[in-house]
Each structure stands twice: as C-alpha cells, then as structure tokens.
Amino acid sequence: MTVAGDAQVGMPPQSWAPAQLGAPSVPYASWGGRVLASLLDGSIGGGVAFLTLGPNQPTVPFLGPSFLMPGGQVQGPAAWTDSGWLVVTVVVAVLMQAYLGATPGKLLVGIAVVGDDYRPVGLVRTVLRSLAHLIDAILLIGYLRPLWNAQRLTFADSILSTQVLQTRRPWPHRWLDRGAATAVPGPLTYEALAAPRWWPAATALSAAACTFGALFSVVGTSSGGSYRGFPVDCVMITADDGLLHLQGGNVTLASNTVAETRLWITKTAETGRAATATWTWSGTLPDSSRASLRVEFTRGDGSTVPGFDFPMPDASAQSATIDLPARTISEVGPSWTARQTVVVDGVESPACVALLTRG
Structure with a gap:
C-alpha cells in the first residue's frame, strides 16, 4: 500500500522524499514563540531560585534565561545545585521535554521539540541538544538563526536532528506509545489525531507554574543592602621586646547582605565578604x-x-593590612578569638589578642 506518492506505509520518515514529507505544510514554531516559551521557563527557574536561595540568582541550566528578573538582582556565590527544589525543577523540565516534547513554557505556548519522526527525542538527545546550545550562544547567532532558516532550526537543532513544531498534539515518545512498534507516522502527519487525556491537566499545571514564576520574577519587588562587620582591636598581653616591637592591630570580618521582597515574601542573602587583619x-x-x-x-x-x-x-612602614581568605568568615563562626604576632628570624613575638563574642 502506498500513500502520498511512492512512500510506503511503515517506511521511516527519513526515507521519504521532501515532497512526501510535505515540508511546506509542517508548521514550524515561530522564533517569537520559542523566545516566549524560553522566557516562561526562565521565570519558573527564577521564581524557585528566589524562594529557595534568596536574592542570589544563579544561572539555571535548561530553563532558559531569566530576562524577566529585575535589573538589580544580585549575582552571589549561590549555585543552582545548592537548592534541592531547583534541582528537581530542572530535572522535571528535562524529562518533560525528553518524553513529552515540551517544557512547561513550551506546553503553554503550544510548541514541541521532536525528531525527524515527529516524536520526542528522549533523554540523551535532549541533554545533548541543551549542551549544543553553547554553540548557539556564540554571538547569539544560533539563537537568531530560526529567523532566516527555512525550517527555523538553531545550530543545536541541526546537530541533533531536532525541530520545533507549532503543535499541541505531538506524537508520543515510543516508550509511552504502546503501538509505536508498528504505527509509524505517515507523510504529512506531523501530529497525533488527538492529544492524550492528561494533556489538558499538564497544560493547566504548566500555566500555574509559569504564572507563579512570573509573579515572583517581576511583581512588587524591592531590595536593600546592609553591611555587617567592624574592626576588632587586639590587645597586647605582654610587651614585645623584639626587633619590631609589635604594638597592636585589629581584625575585620565583614559581610554584605541584601534583602529583597517579591509579593509578600522577603528573602535575604549574603552578597559579599571581606576579611582583613592589620x-x-x-x-x-x-x-x-x-x-x-x-x-x-x-x-x-x-x-x-x-x-x-x-x-x-x-x-x-610600621603597619600593614592584609586581606584574609573570604572563607575565614564562615570558618571561624560568629564568635572568635584572633591571635596576631610577628615572626622575626623564626622567633614569634608575644601575641596581640582580639576577641569577639556574639550571643
């Protein structure tokens, strides 16, 4: 039996001629739709990051750029792996695209990432495609390529043989389709006849997640900073009769923090540290x-x-101020005793002692 010219039922789509593939009728996703989906995904990552890590906004892989975040966001020492909730969010988004064809943002916009057989491409190709976006990021040329490419492909799409379609009914991944072993989509059938029963629920949950992300990204935000730290002078316990005659000194362990409110929730985070000894x-x-x-x-x-x-x-110079490693602040804790000395030709002077006690 033949359909659409000489294409045989059961033949893999890769073997069909361009005319049989019906390329002109395949609705490739628009560049604007892809950008919107990426921003929606990025807002989810930004919202979860704010609630779990505070104002520090790490780069979250796979979920897209958080372009909606306020310009005053703080880039601190936090990493996305510091939050278990953020890790789970990324993993869920990866699995959704790998086996459903769409992240929450793509579900909401109505686009799907599929392979040449119009099915989701699975976990390995999804992860590799995400890594290949590093090539797209060079001068953003790859991300802009869909504007002039006939199939609206980025370089990552071309490398991994993927395409992004405007559809809410992508064919299910073969692992999720019991009849996939014998039912191969025929020419011109880039989408299933009907969406799965759970598709509306998944779309509704995605809409809720994107709304949550957008609210905690752009609505009612404010920020302010504070500085905690002051010099603690040391006291000579015994006079130094050595060559240098140590007289005194001080230790400063300080940190900068920022407080930011989004909607009704305020989060604080450390944005910098400074440790010195004089x-x-x-x-x-x-x-x-x-x-x-x-x-x-x-x-x-x-x-x-x-x-x-x-x-x-x-x-x-008879005085010196030295920068200590920033980790000193976390290593010594809130209460500490500092012992400062000078060592001349291997002989250590009497100590100048500084003490800080916090309740």
Whole structure:
C-alpha cells in the first residue's frame, strides 16, 4: 500500500522524499514563540531560585534565561545545585521535554521539540541538544538563526536532528506509545489525531507554574543592602621586646547582605565578604633579618582554625593590612578569638589578642 506518492506505509520518515514529507505544510514554531516559551521557563527557574536561595540568582541550566528578573538582582556565590527544589525543577523540565516534547513554557505556548519522526527525542538527545546550545550562544547567532532558516532550526537543532513544531498534539515518545512498534507516522502527519487525556491537566499545571514564576520574577519587588562587620582591636598581653616591637592591630570580618521582597515574601542573602587583619609595630628590621605576619583564630567553642602567615610587606612602614581568605568568615563562626604576632628570624613575638563574642 502506498500513500502520498511512492512512500510506503511503515517506511521511516527519513526515507521519504521532501515532497512526501510535505515540508511546506509542517508548521514550524515561530522564533517569537520559542523566545516566549524560553522566557516562561526562565521565570519558573527564577521564581524557585528566589524562594529557595534568596536574592542570589544563579544561572539555571535548561530553563532558559531569566530576562524577566529585575535589573538589580544580585549575582552571589549561590549555585543552582545548592537548592534541592531547583534541582528537581530542572530535572522535571528535562524529562518533560525528553518524553513529552515540551517544557512547561513550551506546553503553554503550544510548541514541541521532536525528531525527524515527529516524536520526542528522549533523554540523551535532549541533554545533548541543551549542551549544543553553547554553540548557539556564540554571538547569539544560533539563537537568531530560526529567523532566516527555512525550517527555523538553531545550530543545536541541526546537530541533533531536532525541530520545533507549532503543535499541541505531538506524537508520543515510543516508550509511552504502546503501538509505536508498528504505527509509524505517515507523510504529512506531523501530529497525533488527538492529544492524550492528561494533556489538558499538564497544560493547566504548566500555566500555574509559569504564572507563579512570573509573579515572583517581576511583581512588587524591592531590595536593600546592609553591611555587617567592624574592626576588632587586639590587645597586647605582654610587651614585645623584639626587633619590631609589635604594638597592636585589629581584625575585620565583614559581610554584605541584601534583602529583597517579591509579593509578600522577603528573602535575604549574603552578597559579599571581606576579611582583613592589620598589624602595627614601632621597631625596624635589619636587612639581614626576615619577618612574617601571623594570625590564628580560635572559635567560640574552643576549636582552632588553621592560621595564616604572610611575608612582611615593608617593615619600615610600621603597619600593614592584609586581606584574609573570604572563607575565614564562615570558618571561624560568629564568635572568635584572633591571635596576631610577628615572626622575626623564626622567633614569634608575644601575641596581640582580639576577641569577639556574639550571643
């Protein structure tokens, strides 16, 4: 039996001639529709990120750019993998596109990513297609390519043999179609005759998710910042009779935080850290001597933190301020004791001790 010319029923679509494929009648998704779907997906990622990670907005893979986020969003140290909810959101979106052909945003817009057989392409090709978008991101040429490509393909689509169709009834993935082993879509049948029974429910849930994401991305947002930290002066327990005569110093462990409100929910997040130590002395250092600056911390519970030794920058300046690793703030905790000394030719001076106690 033949249909549409010489195409045989049961023959794979890849073997059909272009005329049999009916390329002109296949409704490829518009560039604007693809962008809108990407923005809707990105708003979901942005909303979940805000609720779980606060104002810090990490880059969320697969869910598209969060172009709807406020311009003042903070790019902090958080990663998308720091939130279990965000990881689950990404995994669900990947699986939806792999086996249903559409993410929540694509479901809402009515487009689907399929292969040459008009079926969803599965997990491996979906992940590879997402990685191939890195090529599309070069000068954004690949993302703009659907504007002039006849089949509206990005470079990722061409590499992975995928296409994006304007349809709400894509053929089911073969794993979800019991008759797929014998029922191959024929020419011109780029979509199923009817959508699955669960399709309206999935679309409704996707609409709710996109609405949630949009609300927590753009509605009623405000932000403000605060700085927490101040110098804690150290006190010499014993006078230093060495060459440098250590006189004193201070330690500053500070952090910047930002508070942001979206709708009725306010979240705070740390956006930056600064840790410094300052030493002052009154002596001089002979050219033949070598000196270093040392600081050690003890936590409030009595446990110690590995100390730091820094080369003496310029002994004649009689003071020095050194930047400590930012991780020091989290390592020492809210209450700590700092012990500052100078080491000259291997001999350590009496300590200058700084103490900070928080309830």
